[in-house]
Amino acid sequence: VRRETYDRTTDPALRSWVQVPPGSDFPIQNLPYGTFTEAGNRPRIGIAIGESILALDVAAETGLLDDACPDARRVFAASTLNAFLGSGRAAWRAVRERISTLLDAGDSTLRERGIAGSALVRQRDVLLTMPLAIGDFVDFYSSLDHATNVGTMFRPDGEALPPNWRSLPIGYHARTATVVCGGTPVVRPRGQTRGAGAPRYGPTRALDFELELGFVSGDGPLPPAGIPVERARDHIFGVALLNDWSARDLQAWEAQPLGPFLAKSFATSLAPWIVTLDALQPFRVATPPQAPPPLPYLATADDETYDISLTVALLSNAMRARGSEPAVVTRTNFRRMYWSMAQQLAHASSNGARVRAGDLFGSGTISGATPDARGCLLELTWNGQRPIALAGAEPRTYLEDGDEVVMNGHCEREGFVRIGLGELRARVLPALDS
Amino acid sequence: VRRETYDRTTDPALRSWVQVPPGSDFPIQNLPYGTFTEAGNRPRIGIAIGESILALDVAAETGLLDDACPDARRVFAASTLNAFLGSGRAAWRAVRERISTLLDAGDSTLRERGIAGSALVRQRDVLLTMPLAIGDFVDFYSSLDHATNVGTMFRPDGEALPPNWRSLPIGYHARTATVVCGGTPVVRPRGQTRGAGAPRYGPTRALDFELELGFVSGDGPLPPAGIPVERARDHIFGVALLNDWSARDLQAWEAQPLGPFLAKSFATSLAPWIVTLDALQPFRVATPPQAPPPLPYLATADDETYDISLTVALLSNAMRARGSEPAVVTRTNFRRMYWSMAQQLAHASSNGARVRAGDLFGSGTISGATPDARGCLLELTWNGQRPIALAGAEPRTYLEDGDEVVMNGHCEREGFVRIGLGELRARVLPALDS
Numbered sequence: 069v070r071r072e073t074y075d076r077t078t079d080p081a082l083r084s085w086v087q088v089p090p091g092s093d094f095p096i097q098n099l100p101y102g103t104f105t106e107a108g109n110r111p112r113i114g115i116a117i118g119e120s121i122l123a124l125d126v127a128a129e130t131g132l133l134d135d136a137c138p139d140a141r142r143v144f145a146a147s148t149l150n151a152f153l154g155s156g157r158a159a160w161r162a163v164r165e166r167i168s169t170l171l172d173a174g175d176s177t178l179r180e181r182g183i184a185g186s187a188l189v190r191q192r193d194v195l196l197t198m199p200l201a202i203g204d205f206v207d208f209y210s211s212l213d214h215a216t217n218v219g220t221m222f223r224p225d226g227e228a229l230p231p232n233w234r235s236l237p238i239g240y241h242a243r244t245a246t247v248v249c250g251g252t253p254v255v256r257p258r259g260q261t262r263g264a265g266a267p268r269y270g271p272t273r274a275l276d277f278e279l280e281l282g283f284v285s286g287d288g289p290l291p292p293a294g295i296p297v298e299r300a301r302d303h304i305f306g307v308a309l310l311n312d313w314s315a316r317d318l319q320a321w322e323a324q325p326l327g328p329f330l331a332k333s334f335a336t337s338l339a340p341w342i343v344t345l346d347a348l349q350p351f352r353v354a355t356p357p358q359a360p361p362p363l364p365y366l367a368t369a370d371d372e373t374y375d376i377s378l379t380v381a382l383l384s385n386a387m388r389a390r391g392s393e394p395a396v397v398t399r400t401n402f403r404r405m406y407w408s409m410a411q412q413l414a415h416a417s418s419n420g421a422r423v424r425a426g427d428l429f430g431s432g433t434i435s436g437a438t439p440d441a442r443g444c445l446l447e448l449t450w451n452g453q454r455p456i457a458l459a460g461a462e463p464r465t466y467l468e469d470g471d472e473v474v475m476n477g478h479c480e481r482e483g484f485v486r487i488g489l490g491e492l493r494a495r496v497l498p499a500l501d502s
Numbered sequence: 503v504r505r506e507t508y509d510r511t512t513d514p515a516l517r518s519w520v521q522v523p524p525g526s527d528f529p530i531q532n533l534p535y536g537t538f539t540e541a542g543n544r545p546r547i548g549i550a551i552g553e554s555i556l557a558l559d560v561a562a563e564t565g566l567l568d569d570a571c572p573d574a575r576r577v578f579a580a581s582t583l584n585a586f587l588g589s590g591r592a593a594w595r596a597v598r599e600r601i602s603t604l605l606d607a608g609d610s611t612l613r614e615r616g617i618a619g620s621a622l623v624r625q626r627d628v629l630l631t632m633p634l635a636i637g638d639f640v641d642f643y644s645s646l647d648h649a650t651n652v653g654t655m656f657r658p659d660g661e662a663l664p665p666n667w668r669s670l671p672i673g674y675h676a677r678t679a680t681v682v683c684g685g686t687p688v689v690r691p692r693g694q695t696r697g698a699g700a701p702r703y704g705p706t707r708a709l710d711f712e713l714e715l716g717f718v719s720g721d722g723p724l725p726p727a728g729i730p731v732e733r734a735r736d737h738i739f740g741v742a743l744l745n746d747w748s749a750r751d752l753q754a755w756e757a758q759p760l761g762p763f764l765a766k767s768f769a770t771s772l773a774p775w776i777v778t779l780d781a782l783q784p785f786r787v788a789t790p791p792q793a794p795p796p797l798p799y800l801a802t803a804d805d806e807t808y809d810i811s812l813t814v815a816l817l818s819n820a821m822r823a824r825g826s827e828p829a830v831v832t833r834t835n836f837r838r839m840y841w842s843m844a845q846q847l848a849h850a851s852s853n854g855a856r857v858r859a860g861d862l863f864g865s866g867t868i869s870g871a872t873p874d875a876r877g878c879l880l881e882l883t884w885n886g887q888r889p890i891a892l893a894g895a896e897p898r899t900y901l902e903d904g905d906e907v908v909m910n911g912h913c914e915r916e917g918f919v920r921i922g923l924g925e926l927r928a929r930v931l932p933a934l935d936s
Contacts, residue, residue: 204679209760230759235701236694240760241675241767245638245856246725255726257853260670260797267669269797269852291680292689292768292934318853325664326643326674327761333675334726334853363694363703418703419691419752419768420934422679500726500854 077164078350080485083173086188088118093341093478093488096171099164100341100490101149101306104194111147111197116341116490117171119191126187132170132177136162148201149305149342153286154425157302160286164346196251196340200284200426202244205336206416207280207312207430209238210407212356214435217447234360237407237415239429242312243333247428250309250339250492256469256499257334259318267321271499274316274452275467278433279380279443279475281402282310283409284342285427292420298368300410301345303423307409309339309378309475309492310430316446316466338428339475339492347487351375351479355408365418366411373409376402376489378434378477380443385470387459394474395459397448400434400441402477469498511598512784514919517607520622522552527775527912527922530605533598534775534924535583535740538628545581545631550775550924551605553625560621566604566611570596582635583739583776587720588859591736594720598780630685630774634718634860636678639770640850641714641746641864643672644841646790648869651881668794671841671849673866676746677767681862684743684773684926690903690933691768693752701755705933708750708886709901712867713814713877713909715836716744717843718776719861726854732802734844735779737857741843743773743812743909743926744864750880750900772862773909773926781921785809785913789842799852800845807843810836810923812868812911814877819904821893828908829893831882834868834875836911903932 076082077097084096094100094116103111104121114121127133128144137143137159143151152159169175178184209215212229219228232238248254260269284305288295295303312332319331355373378401381394407415409429417423433443442448445466448456455463467473473496477489510516511531518530528534528550537545538555548555561567562578571577571593577585586593603609612618643649646663653662666672682688694703718739722729729737746766753765786806795801812835815828841849843863851857867877876882879900882890889897901907907930911923 204677206763232701232755232758236756238756238760239763241677241763243638243675243855244678245858245861246854255854257726258728259853266794267666267797269799292691294692315853321666322670322672323759323761324666325757325761326672327757327759329640329673329675330850330853330855333850333855360700363701365703416764416767419693419749419764420680420689421677421764421767424679427679 075349077168077346078484080483084117084171085173086117086120086171092118093490094118095485095487096168097485098343098347098487099167100343100347101199102341103148103197103199105197106189106194113144113146113149115167116191120188121191121194122167122171123187123189126183127170130181130183133163133166136166149199150201150426153284153305156286160305160344161346164344196249198247198249198338199340199342200428202247203424203427205242205244205247205428206239207242207432208407208412209432210405210412211432211435212406213404213437214433214443214447217435217442221451237412239412239416240327242336246333247336247338250337250494252337253495253497254313254335254337255497257315258499259315259330260321261317262321272315272317273466275496276314276316276445277380277467277473278312278314279378279398279400280310280312280430280432280434281307281376282338282428282430283307285413285423285425285429287425288417288423291422294417294420295414295423297366297410297414298370300413301370303413304345304409306342306344307348308342309477309489311337311473311475311492311494312430313337337492337494339490341490343487343489348374348479350484351481353403356404356406358406362411366414368410370410373403373405374479375481376477376479378402379475381474382458382464383472383474384458384462384468386462390460392459394472397456398441398443400436400443402434404436405431405434467496469496471496509783511602511780512918514917518551518605519607520551520554520605526552527924528552529919529921530602531919532777532781532921533601534777534781535633536774536776537582537631537633539631540623540628547578547580547583549601550625554622555625555628556601556605557621557623560617561604564615564617567597567600570600583633584635584860587718587739590720594739594778595780598778630683632681632683632772633774633776634862636681637858637861639676639678639681639862640673641676641866642841642846643866644839644846645866645869646840647838647871648867648877648881651869651876655885671846673846673850674761676770680767681770681772684771684928686771687929687931688747688769688771689931691749692933693749693764694755695751696755706749706751707900709930710748710750710879711814711901711907712746712748713812713832714744714746714868715741715810715865716772717741717863719847719857719859719863721859722851722857725856728851728854729847729857731800731844731848732804734847735804737847738779738843740776740778741782742776743911743923745771745907745909745926745928746864747771771926771928773924775924777921777923782808782913784915784918787837790838790840792840796845800848802844804844807837807839808913809915810911810913812836813909815908816892816898817906817908818892818896818902820896824894826893828906831890832875832877834870834877836868838870839865839868901930903930905930
């Protein structure tokens, strides 16, 4: 399914006049969107390039983006991406092309206008902030390996997969208020668990990460029209790493019959940079075969996914004290996901539900076929029965206070420039005193 | 648990200079909040009084609410209640007292300022609009009668209640984008159902209403601090009728293992008027006994609910053609709910989850002990096995196209003036052609 239409913005020969270190996640072929704040000021919209950020409010207020995006000055003066997400695919594409040109080694527009200095800030001088005001957040369960592992673990004598699993992308709504930007520490939650004899309330004893990829939408059509699967990609702006923190002991007690609630709602970490579908285009690959074939409303010839290598690493207090690097515990790839983003979005709106610019959709835990490709500790330790060893032989079943979870993702393909998703990192803080 | 502290705003002797017809839901003792629009203009905030609305932007811009609410002019110039909800309980109380005085028969301030005419609009001249920008929407499952009926229906050989039901208020997150204001028609959703042999996709054949009461919150404390149960009422602004439309055939196929998703997310109807806890105060009653006693984080001496009589009525196309009134199919009362709003809010934030001004919480279907007190057709018809008869002996299992669902609620108590929640009404439109 490789679409070999030439796209100037992903041409490997492109170079920027902004310095980009070798191996950077953010070459000129990437151009991901985020928001940042300096010294407590209002967050501003920017695009990552190398170790810098191009401030789009500065670029827009000179009129340089007027042709690319209706109302560009207002859209890029905002503190979140929502207005830009609401501008739609044509504007997303036109702004990308314009920025790609403005940052091209052969272009001197920003310097001629005298704003090359003010429009570029160093990433290390700013704080990256939550780039979205999320409308609704839907989390899916779309990895066949993950669902099979969980089913095998909890229903050892039954079918591993729920009967509906291959017929629809199972999903549920999650809490938007507690989605936080990568870097924000996560406090160990308290909650109710089954206990011995009677339920108890206290700090979770089974805090887990979940490696996911989130995607961000533009506006859907007016309800009750849904988004047809073959048009779904037009409504998807881009993707970011997502850590769907989970308290497994709370989840085991609360989640039947209506699904996970407090086991997930205490925190979800979203990576600060949203990588656009345009940047991912060279890394499109076919989704795995689906059997039985999906119903017509989920079936499309245009059903592709992306080859994105993903890792999760852990850094404990003991490792930090020794000066160790985070230890990789998971190596997997997004391309193995059974249900595509297009199918997820078409399904989520197939009943006429309204989709808004700034909605967030999580893939569900991304696991792979091998034990080292499992995307959460529940699977890696088989529900705590088989601890894994970090560097220095330190054992882990679930997360300890002080543990830092570090997620990374990147795309590589011969003939194209490597791009990355940026790092998603957050540390676990002890529970509050009760 | 009657708290007999005298409150001037609910004194039955109060009369307004605005005409209030006998039996109105909106005497001066009520003063519910909503938003309205005239002729396509921007929505404005108002308070219902009799058959009129007091426009709070007009009252605020003269400075009359400055003492009661910080930044009153900005707060009441908005098109939703969110900024006012964020002002907190002290402001909610002070504005109520001020409006109660301004509308009192003995007060002539509005007339003296020359704004009695411009500040009052007739309800029949305006369109009531969605009063909130909802942050997160949590739906509970807190009626013992409802949960018992559902459990008996679907697990005839097992325990009717899930094992966790009496230990915590079961809840899940629902979609905010498709919460619509009462009056908005609801299009029959399409979706995937089990089918015979293979799943099918098409219009639901089991469209249901659910009678619920929603409550709206102010801001909670900064995370990870939760809202203590004994302080939860301070964070609850008021209540409104809620119809949590459900497609039972979609729900049966999709809802395991992660809970309801598309069976609920196509539409939820919220009544246009939010009735404050202050107005409900005379109708406080004790919650039913809880056994086993709740864990300390859910236990409080201040654990009360409200005596609110509720009805659901249906009006079919055939009845409408005959000029019939809607036929009442459900008569129940909110006071029987097992888990209180305070317990629901404390539980929802007990893991440190952030609660924001404008969050919506649904009670879950409100049923009672008798067959005519069941709050949805699933229970009333025992999953379609025992059709009910509307006026003219017209049978109903689930909703037909053209059916209008009409919900009402009111509070009565000797020595106090009756107040109502206003009507929540919406009609079912046929599914779109595929």
